[in-house]
Amino acid sequence: MNKSSFFIAGQHAVIEALRNPNRKVLRVFLTEDAKKNIHRKNPNKNVLEDVKVYFKSKKELDKFTSNEQLMHGGYIAEIEHLDQPKLKEFIKEKQNCTLVCLDEVTDPRNIGSLIRSASSFNIDGLIIKERQFPKESKLLYKSASGCMEHLNIFQVSNINSTLKNLKEKNFWVYGFDARGEKNFTEVKWEGKNILLFGSEGFGMREHTGKYADFFVKIDINKKIESLNISNSAAIVFHHLSYLKKKLEVK
Known part of the structure; x- marks a missing residue:
């Protein structure tokens, strides 16, 4: 069965898609300078070898x-969707696992930035509602800066x-909320955990919040109401990565 295809834009998004052996890239549209840059960034492999390449001016690509x-x-680039991993299979037999879950988060820029941070700090995966995931958004891929791969x-x-x-x-669910009683840095973050974040404007839905075992917060300047969700997530992901590295050193 043929998969649907869609277009992505931006240097990092396109180059990482070309580097990913599991990603089907159907066509690439490049300026001459972009082609030279791709070869400079991939000196040991011609990532354009099995791809239809069309050279265009910047103005032609603007459309x-x-x-x-x-x-x-x-x-x-015109690409196909990756095969979707199965959550049930992925978590099987895992003793330590950290997943982030988004409730009603729909902004492609925020989701893309969060994906970039999650990849950077080795979060195991993202759970998101299928109907709310802008999976063919150029803005999502551009904001993720290649980390969709x-x-x-x-x-x-x-x-x-x-x-x-x-x-x-046996996963623990931690809901991130400004009204949380405990700072998230006070948690040991061992075992299997879900980091649950609510929407950009309205926060976590009450019904979804009932599935949280704990509510935690990020301590910020009391004069500031809140952080952007992608910024909040990056802070949390970095802290968890730091704790993990400390354990590996011991």
Whole structure:
């Protein structure tokens, strides 16, 4: 069965898609400068070898991103979706696992930035509602800066039932909320954990919040109401990565 295809834009998004052996890249549209840069960044392998390449001017490529008002940098690619990993299979027999779960988060820029941070700090995967995931958004791929190729993304039909099933498999669910009683840095972060973040504007839904075992917060300047979700997530991911490295050193 043929998969649907879509377009992505931007240097990092396109180059990482070309480097990923599991990603089918159908066509690439490049400026001459972009082609030279691809070869400079991949001196040991011709990542364009099995791909249809079309050379265009910057103005010709602008039509691919004019609706999103997005900078393409001379790189456009038509790609197919990756095979979706199965959450049930992924968590099987894992003793230590950290997954991030998004409830009602829909902004492609925020999701893409969060994916970039999650990949950078070795989070095991992202759980997101399938209907709310802008999986063909150029802005998502541009914001993720190539990291769509490096993170397990689990698209589920229902967040609440997914959390319920994970809790039954000994995962602890930590809801991030400014009203949380404990600072997230006070948690040991051992074993199997879910980091649950709510929407950009309205926070976590009450019904979903019922599946959280604990509510934790990020301590910030009391004069500031809140942080952007992707910034909040990056702070948390970095802290967890730091703790993990400390344990590895011991």
